[in-house]
Amino acid sequence: MERKTLVLVACGKELYRKYLLEQIAFEYHVWLVSTEDTTWQKPLIQGAIKISDYGFEEIVAAVDNIKRDFSVHGVICWDERFIMVTADVAGHYGLPSAGKEGIRGCRDKALSRQRLSGAGLLQPKSQLCRTLAEAQAFAAAIRFPLVVKPRGMGGSIGVALVKNPQELILRFNEADAISYQGAADFQNGAVLEEYIDGPEISVDGKIIDGDYQPMFVARKRIGLEPHFEELGHTLSYNDPLLNDQNLLSVLAAAHKAIEFKNGVTHTELKITPKGFLIIEINGRLGGDLIPWLATLAMGIAPGLIAGRIACGDPVDVVVPKKNLNAAISFKYPAFDMTVDRVTLPEPDITRDAQTYCVQLAQPGDKLALPPSGYVARAAYALTVFNDSAEGDRLCQKLLEAVTVTGSPLTDLV
Template sequence: MSFTEVSHEEKTPAGRCLGPDPELHRPCRPHQRCGPRPDHRDHARPPAEPGHGRSSARPGDHGDPVTTGAPLVLLVSSGQQLYREYLLSQLSGAFAVWLITDESVDWQAPYLTGTTRVAALDHEQVLAAARDVQAQRPVAGLLSWDERYIIVTADVADTLGLPGASPAGVRACRDKAASRDILRAAGLPQPHSRYCLTPDEAVTFAGRVGYPVVVKPRGMGASIGVARADSDADLRLRFQEAADSSLQGAAAFQHGALVETFLTGPEISVDGRVVAGQFEALWVARKSVGLPPHFEETGHVVDAADPLLTDPGLQDVLQRAHTAAGFQDGMTHTELKLTPAGPVIVEINGRLGGDLIPHLATLATGLRPGQLAGEVATRRAGEATRTVCQSAAIAFRYPDADLTVDRVTLPELALPEDYAGQCVALAAPGAALGLPPSAFVGRAAYAVVTGPDAQTCRALSETLAQAVTVQARLSAPELAPV
């Protein structure tokens, strides 16, 4: 294995789609349409060699985003380009990044010092890859923002003596059933819940606690497989959906479903960093959900001046929850319901939030979540300095039916003064999009709006998202707008 050190250049490769990083794109002004299009190239993976895989040095002709001598971090999986590239860009601005992945490297290359290709992102192969890199140069930290790999990342960090969430801490986040028990034992308010292996067991439990109930897979994210049930018949149907959805996730969390009482009130998420067990809230996102009885996340808004950031009751709940989970060092994304009795944790995720929420935080506050994640992973966390104070909202365009995309047309932007926006197509021609329960997170496009008022940003982003036109092939051969 070898790699090449190259000097930092303040430029980006010509002709590349860089994703929604505000420092890589000029801000979109009113009456302007912009945004990257999906990469339509075939990303089929060639077979990897067994063992700890093939490694490659980063080519020196892309312009290195880090200075020579920057601390090296290992990143386990980069995630999808349109949802995670901005994080990799931010991380590589302060650290040398070595990617451990089971996929071929394409758009990630300009941000990397090196890569190791493994056949599978399991403990033994990730550990062997990390040790290979350690044999050549010091490794300051190991991290992942991919939900699928946060457990293996924590385990390998622990084995190597690197900072991390702790194996127990990250499992307390990943396993929703165990998380409920841990938080309840710590005296934190929790819904009545039970992990059920059969529909009959679920119906018996619901009969005891009363409807409505929420049914969810034990270990999935992004609200995949989550639905409300109002009767025994509903529950049997939703239980099977959740159990089927669980098969997409880690083997340890497959089969069965978690059934719990329905919590009332608006839903929020809080992204924060944990340093030596101490939690610090960094931003709050207020969530919009739709497509009932499922809970698809249709949008979010981040306000730099959100009063919840300094709410003592919320801070107490978050600190107690992270302490109970045993989470030591890392970034977390905690979802809560603001019930009439106070904030109740829905789940803690042991990584940065998805749905471009950290991107909204950058737009609203100036914080750089990718860099912050690297600082926590290497015990270099300093002051989280906010350089912007505004709001940012995102709204997703879902199809109206299950379909195959022919074309996504983005609207012209016509926004009020002091507001800026961006529309981005997520679905390429030929992509199959579906609605729950046939598919989850089946989005055609999104719209982001920034400006001084949070509710105005939300309303404008929703208007732009709904103005996206999706032409598609339905059951008939003709094209139909939806």
């Protein structure tokens, strides 16, 4: 049978997203639409069109160009910045997508809170504040601690814990400034929320015609307070939360509330004494190589699943084909630095575990910690293991053996 053509909007970095491209290329002819030149992607794609920016008209023109020679069956994106315009492009051609309302219910954190609250789901008190004065009034009404976050950024960028009025001024201004790096629709101001304590998880799920099914759960490790940088994740093929009916009902109700139609989502939640509380829903597969952990531990191909949904092709119920656990931990620099050297330990493969490290930063790279920069990772350690607790310990031990040296940053540009 002739392969269908799937258009990928943006691609991301090789070390973080190559496996997803490999998975969809296994079954589809992929055309890449990107503002960057193709390099490592070339062996995996049918062709590429370079565009000047990720505007709706630019992407539509590129797809029209592809359609002159090929029938386009789907459009997909896993870059947080461009999922909204990609959904609009898919809708323009009548292709499966989250839908205009559904994708905005993910991307717009203020709108998402409004819809989830309207559905009666457990939510923190929150408000979109355009000015510092509005933020201060909201803080006075609900008291500290609070969480400040940009309205439309992803990956915990600009998200910070605030414990007093002085910190509020600093963190609100940081979030407001960072908002201008995102989509124009979500610039200016920040979302303020009451802080809810509890362990964090993420759930990647698939939605077909509004019907939600979880695929995998990851247990998250957070650090670098007052910011919420993601330090690592652990994923188990048989996590009991996959069969927790309370969690599943919350997830199904949330996706119905935001009117998400077709696609994959990465939902972040906290486990609280009152139940599962959704932090945010992202209209894409998870980052931080979480879907790769699912591939290693469960033997599934999340990228291919996302591609099949984008093309309207049948997708089986997600059932693990492997019975393993996987963990990943990220190495951050000790201070804002220009990297001189990253040294990795030797790989360790035993009868029960496979562990390895990957270098992410090269000599000369600038790594800045929040609030100067975000996701400033020098390397990661990854473990595949039979016993998740032992695998976590081994992963952390490996990460501690990574060394990062450099000189203090004097210029963050």
